[in-house]
Each structure stands twice: as C-alpha cells, then as structure tokens.
Amino acid sequence: MSHLTLPRPDYLAMIEPYIDAPLVKILTGVRRCGKSTLMGQIADRLRERGIDQRHIIRYSFDSMQYDGWSAAELYRQLSDALPSTDADDSERAYLFLDEVQEIDGWERVVNSLMSESSVDIYVTGSNSRMMSSEISTYLTGRYVAFRVFPLSFREYLRFCDEYGTGDGDGDTHRRLGGYIRRGGFPATCLTAYTDDQVYAIVRDIYNSTIFTDIVRRNSIRKVDQLERIVRYTFDNIGRTFSAAGITKYLKSQNRSIDAETVYSYLRKLESAYILHRCSRYDLEGKEILKTQEKFYLADTSLRYAVLGYRPDSVAAMLENLVYVELLRRGWQPYIGKIGTAEIDFVASKQDRVMYLQIAQTLGDQSTRDREYGRLLSIRDNHPKYVLCTDEYAEGNYEGIITMHVADFLLSDEW
Template sequence: HIQVLQGIRRCGKSSLFKLLINHLTQNADPRSILYLNLDDPFFIQYANKPEALYEVVLLAEKLTQTKIQYVFLDEVQSIVGWEKYVKSVYDSQQFLKIFITGSNSSLLNSELATLLTGRYIPLQIYPFSFQEVLHMHDIHSRLEMSQQLPKILKIIDDLMHYGSFVEILEAPLTLKRKIIASYYETILFKDCVSNAGIRDIKGFKELTFYLITNLATLYSYSSLARGTNISDVSVKEYIFALEASYLCTELKQFSFSLKEQASSKKKLYLTDNAFVRLTYGFSENYGRLLENLVFAELQKRNAEIFFYNKGYECDFIVKSQAGLRAIQVCYAVNDQNQAREMNGLLKLPFEVTDRFIITYNQSMSLDKVQVVPFWEYFGY
C-alpha cells in the first residue's frame, strides 16, 4: 500500500520520513531509497509537470547505478497531478513501497480517493502530545509526574502559551514568536491561499485573525460575514481552507440529528496553541488557552469531538465506542463558577458515561463529576 502521512506543516512528517529511511537502511541498500522534498524551490519548475518525477527517478538510478525500490515524496501537493503519477507507478509495481506526506487534507480529496481507492493507508500526524513532551523532559510515569509537579506545571504553561511544535519547544524565548509567525504565514499562503485559489487575501487574513481572537466562541457564517464584511459563501470557503491546512478545526453542536448539527452554530479551535501568540490580548486568557490545549490533546487521541450549548454549555462532548463523555474545561473551579460548570454537565438531555471538569491543577470529587488536573487526565 501507499503510506500517506498528513498533518499541519512542521508537525514532524519529514522527521518521521527520516526515521523510516534510517530503519530501511538497516536491511536495504541506501542507494535504493529516494527522498524528494517537493516543496524545495528546485521543483517549482515542475509544479505542473508530474511526468518530470519519472525523469528524476531515472536520473537517480543512473547516478547510483541502483534500482530505486523505496520512494519518499515529501509535500506532494506541490506537484499538480501528482496522484496520477503515484497511481501509475503503484499499478506498474515500479517500487516496493511508496511514502507520501502532505500539509493539506485536499490531498485525499474525492479525485484522489477515486484514483487510489484501496491503495493507500492514511496516518494523521500532529505536533507533540503532552506525553511526548513529558518524554522529552525524561518524565516517564505517573509517579515521576507527581514527584516533579512544579516542573510539570511549567511544561503545561509553556504548552498553553507556545504549543508543542518541536522547533518552538526547543527555541530560545526570544525566537519563539518569530518562528510561530513564520509557520503561520507559510500555512496561510502556501496551504490556504495557493491551494484554495483565494483572491481576497486581505479579507481572508482578517477573518483568520478574527477567528483566532475569538477562539472557542459560538458563531454562524452569517454572523462572521456581518462582523468582517465578507460574504457568507466566502466565509464558509475560507474556513474550509483553514481546516484543510490543519490550522484549525470547526466543531459542531452535538445532536443525534445530522441536519441539526449542520444548521446549528459552530465553534473553532486551533490545532496548536502556538498560533494564539499572534493575538496579543488573548494570550493572557488562561481559561481559553487551557480549553484549546484540552481540545488539541483530545484531537491527538483521534476523538470525535462536539460541544453542547442549549440552555447550558458543555465545552466538549467526546464520542467513542464506549459512549459519550462530557468535559468542561475550567482553569480553577471556585464559588463563582462551580454551579455553571456543574450544570453544563449534569443537565445534558442525553446519557453520558463520564463527566469531567479538567482544571489547571485542581482535583476533587463533586456530585457525579470528576474534577481532575490537566496533567492527570492527559499524562501517564
């Protein structure tokens, strides 16, 4: 099968490729492995010439005097019509294995899905999870977490404010914001504007900034249109482009009726907290930062996520084979907000298996509700 790695730019797809290549070289001739970064400026001249990939492979074989057996195509969406090339070499069994990465979900659009039906295995890649970040810090168990709580809380603070892209995690504080801004601009222009053919770049950027500034708040396409002077149709198209780039995810209201889900207001969350740094005032809203971080962790667990907001609000309804789990996110539970958070969990008009309030660092047991700190819920 063709292995397809998908995910937001800089989340580690290319690094995973290199690990796979290192693994292959243990048993295969390194000269039989070809890695092509199609995002490289060299390939701009071939952006509309997928047939040039045949020539590149032939050239590699001529230079190495070795048959290419494994081909890695990084950022494959850079070549228009790449899927026809991949289908051709797959059907002719030219290689033992084909690996592909892409930074846009349109990679697996209907045309590609039709061409490569049954031929590919998709794998979603994300920036590091909380557990992976703990591993980076040499923390490997629940016991070690509880013994190093101040360090754990510092890690969570950093994740809330700077996200979990590896390069940003390792960068000095003075460079973090510059790297985030660079990622953001690349995603907006290469994966949104270019891929979706967006012409009103100013309007698109303004809507994106507005959505990030108003993270996790209810909206309809018409309300966004009124607030930004962009048409309803364009608003919908722009959000679709943002989702396709993996920058964010639009959540629907939970309902057993698909029609009601489609017609209800939506909420938007970012794939990674890093991009919240691009809005100044919002970066001190710890409740929203924690809420987005919880969303990002749930997403990395491949959860099907909704929200509920009818009379009472529940931040996340998580659907799995075990049933529905209701989750509120509250930085710190106190006398002023406890009733509101509890009502959002206890007054749901449908059955749930579990009810949680995820906090920054509080733990208690309330009526039918477990209050747990972030590190305990998502850690080991």
C-alpha cells in the same frame, strides 16, 4: 542525540505495521508539525532492518527545483531513480515523497509506480486536498492515512527535558503554562528560545502556510480580507460564531464581504490544518447541528504569535489543548447541546463516549454549580470530567471525575 532523531513512538507504532504493506502511507498535518522528521525516522528503521541505503530514495517537493513540474515529469524522475528491481522483496525500493501535493496529478504517478514496480511509498502533505477525490479515484483501497499533530503535552515535556528548554523543574502543573504559551511545534522546543523567539518561528510557519498554501495556491487577491478573518477567528477561539457574524463585524469595520466568501476562507484555513472546525451535537435530538460551530487552532502558539499574549485568553486555550488532544488520540469531539445549556465536549471513539467541561478555575460556587450541574443533567453512565487548573483539583463528585488539565493530558486512562 540529534535534533532530528528524538523519536515520536506513538506515530512510529502506528506506521511501522504498514511497512512493506501494498499501501501508500500518507502523512498529513499542519506545516512544521514533524511529518518530514517522521519520514526520516521510518527510513532509519528500514536501515536498522538491513535495507540498503541505495534503495531508500527521498524527494522534497517544496524545493524550487521542482516548481512547475508536471505529473509526467515526476513519473519520469521517480522511474529513473528507482533501482532495477524484480519481484524479490530484498530488491524492493522505498520511496519517500515530502510535500508531494505541490505537484498536480501525483496520485496517478504513485498509482502507476505501485502497479509497475516493487516499491513501498510514503508521502507527506500539508493540505487536506491530499485526501481529495483524486485519491479516491486513483488510490481506492491502496492507501492508509495518518494525521500528524504538533507535540502533545507529553512529547513537549520530553523534548524540553532532552534539549534543556522550558523550565524543567518537574512540576507538570506549572509547566502546562509554558505549553499553552509556546505550543508544540517541534522547531520551538529544540533550543532554549525566549517566548519572543518562539513566536518569530511560529509567525514564519503561519506566514508560509497563509501565503503558500492558501493565497498562492488559490490565487487570492484580497489578502488583507483573509487576514482580517484569520484575526477575528483567532480572537474568538472556543466561541460559537457564524459566517454572518464575521460579515457583520467586518461591515462595522467598513469592510464589505459576503457570508459565502467568509465560509470559503474558513474552509481554506481548515484545508491547511491551521483551523479545526468543531460542530455542535444535540444530545436530546441525537443529531449534529449545522450552525454555530466553534473553531480551534492547530497549536495554541499560533494565537499568541499573531495576536500577542493576553492572560484572559488562557481559558479558551485550555479548551483548545483538550480538543486537539482528543483528536490526537482518535476521538471525535463535538460541542454538546442539552436544552439551552452547552457541554464543552462530547467525544466519541468507536462505542465509547465521554463528556468534558473545562474551566480555568473552580474557585467560586457559581462556577462549580455550572460545570458540575451541566454534566449531572446528562442521564447516562458514560465517563464525565471536569478539568481545571486548580492546584488540588482531583476527586469524584456524584460520579464526575475532577482533574487538573495537565493530568488529563498525560493520563493513559482514557
């Protein structure tokens, strides 16, 4: 099986029902998370349906070939590339536009082609500006968006088994350690790389994101200032902090920066999908709080590639894994506040709610009292979980489910 064709069935199952629907299919996510490969797999499905290869047209706009192109140039190029078609679906063209956000005004081009041609359009982008007001203006009601993430733990195990990477001993609890350290960028799971080689690949992803998607696109001059904020944030994953706290820290390092600039940099890191912001939710007041958010990484390997590996970071990275898995499955996670105590995650999905506490180990009584006690203080019947990495952690304590983090990530029960 080719490195390029190991399918990601969960995403394909989400996208396939929209093939031939009069909607632009937009795939967004951090660089190198697999968006382009998914587009290739959709094209494969079209060929399996008997679509003529001449009607499957693909462009990658992160190539220098298109540097500086205008929307008008893009429109002419794509119009000329489309085969002569009529309204007959058998003559429909399928257009795949990779990293299309590199061209300003792409939304107008896509809107025009949708109106003028028999064409089914798929686009990818690595910046949340893909979902900006421009889309609302030109594509209202005419697009469907899919958020693509790096490999889940289930996908990571499948990739490692397919390509002979990872330890492959079948012990999923033990293999969770490899997933934490090495992360889920598909490119790192295709060959039996060492950890250092994995981090070299991830640093390249990080650098191209920082310097292409953030520094160059936003004309940032104080790159060292941005990198210090990145390092501070990466080092404080899973902790509440504020822009004022970062400002105070940098001032102690003889680096002057105002809080608004810090917020601006954090927003840019979010836009590039490097960071996810998690707000706090007051369980008693039933409101989202605007201060003391937490941030989580798109992939745990980013922390280790930038800061190096430290065993004391594992607890925060377990939290990070659970947070991203919640997003991947369509849940909206918040940090729960109940009185002066904190619940690691309150997650909602339509009319469903669940509460989660995450601990590296439940080895001592004070930890167990804290983790279970906070959940017991919530007086409702929604599912409550304590997740940890203790080898034999499973069971039910006064209605609270205890699970190994690896088992939770692989479970279909939530």
